[in-house]
Amino acid sequence: MKNVIFGIAVLIIVGQIAGLIFYPMSPKSTVGQEPNIQEPPIKQPLYADEAVDYSLQNDEVNITFDNGENWLPIPIEKDALFNGEYSGNREELIENSYVLTENHAAFLYSEGxxxxxxxxxxxxxxxxxxSWEEVIIAEDYPPIRFRKVAFLNDRFGYxxxxxxxxxxxxRSSVFLTLDSGNTWKETNNSNVTRLVADGGFTDEQTGFLSFGILNPEQPELHVTQDGGATWNEAEIRIPAKxxxxxxxxxxxxxxxxxxxxxxxxxxxxxxxxxEVKxxxxxxxxxxTWAFSTEVQANE
Incomplete structure (x- = not known):
């Protein structure tokens, strides 16, 4: 019996010694504590996953061509990029008002x-x-509402x-370039005075203007197939449904x-x-246009 009691006492002593040795080496409990995590510094806000991007931080306009490793200033006032009839978010550029590629960066704006x-x-x-070049697209033009710039290749843009x-x-206007944006020529007017909803070209001769944004009951699309010399309304065959x-x-x-x-x-x-289009x-x-299918609005 004495041997059993002695053995138990030895085990208790050994356990206490082991606890004193190993407990300080155990990590501290984090229950009820805020983790000490530091976020990496953000040099500039990014709006895309591409290597080429822009920043409007601190009311400055900067651009990067290497995923934010280096930033270069653009010689333009931030406010000029939003001039006209615009009341949206000024922390991001107006959609379609700029072009960013490895070989060509362009920003459309209004100034006066x-x-x-x-x-x-x-x-x-x-x-x-x-280096940057400033090109005048139109002079004495009223404050703009809709704006869109795009290039289909290294020469042609609209x-x-x-x-x-x-x-x-x-009033709406369409301008085309055949020399990478160095010079622009206005096309003939569509003579449509409804509000512009969208537009674009699919090649150097074929372009479109979509009209009607205030409670429209049907789409109105005008097409040119001669580089803007003439515009005609397209026929859109919408099923009764x-x-x-x-x-x-x-x-x-x-x-x-x-x-x-x-x-x-x-x-x-x-x-x-x-949620469908x-x-x-x-x-x-x-x-002419014929219905094909329904698609999700985010496709």
Missing amino acids: ASPEENSIKLIHSFDKGK IIISGDRTMSQE YRKIFVIAEAPFKEGNQLAMLINQGPSGDYAGG GKFLSKDNGK
Whole structure:
């Protein structure tokens, strides 16, 4: 019996000694404590996953060509990028108002001391921000509302702008370049005064303007097949099921050997929760359009 008691006492003593040795080496409990985690410093806000990006931090306009390792200033005031009829988020550039690629960075903006002296300009760089050139697109142009710039290749690009809005009417203009944006020429006017919803070109001759953003009941799409010399309204064949549902045409795009276009439900659409668009196809380069299928709004 004495041997058993002695053995138990030895085990208790050994356990206490081991606890004294190993307990200080155990990690401290974090229950009820905030973890001490430090976020890595963010040099500039990024808005895309591409190596080329921009920043508007601290009211400065900067650009990077190496995923944010180095930033270069753009010689333009941040406010100029938002001039005109715009009340959206000023922490990100207006959608479609700029082009960012490895070989060409371009920003469309409006500048002037008064509406009568307002000019539409493009500032762009071909050497990764080392030097910039300012190009005047239009002088004495009213404050712009809709704005869009894009290039289909290293030569051809287009600019679509609108301004001077009065209720549901406004002026719109289309400009084309054949020399990488160094010079621009205005196309003939479409003579449509409804508000511009979208537009774009699919090649150097074929372009589109979509009109109607205030409670439209059907899409209105105009097409040119001669580089803007003439514009004509396209025929969109909407099935009875989707009439007054798909009402605003978006810019067409190439899909194989035909053109495709999405038509959305407008700001108050509630068909299928407002989460679908109609996809339409054209086999005659945009003159007529036939319904294809429903697609999710985020596709």
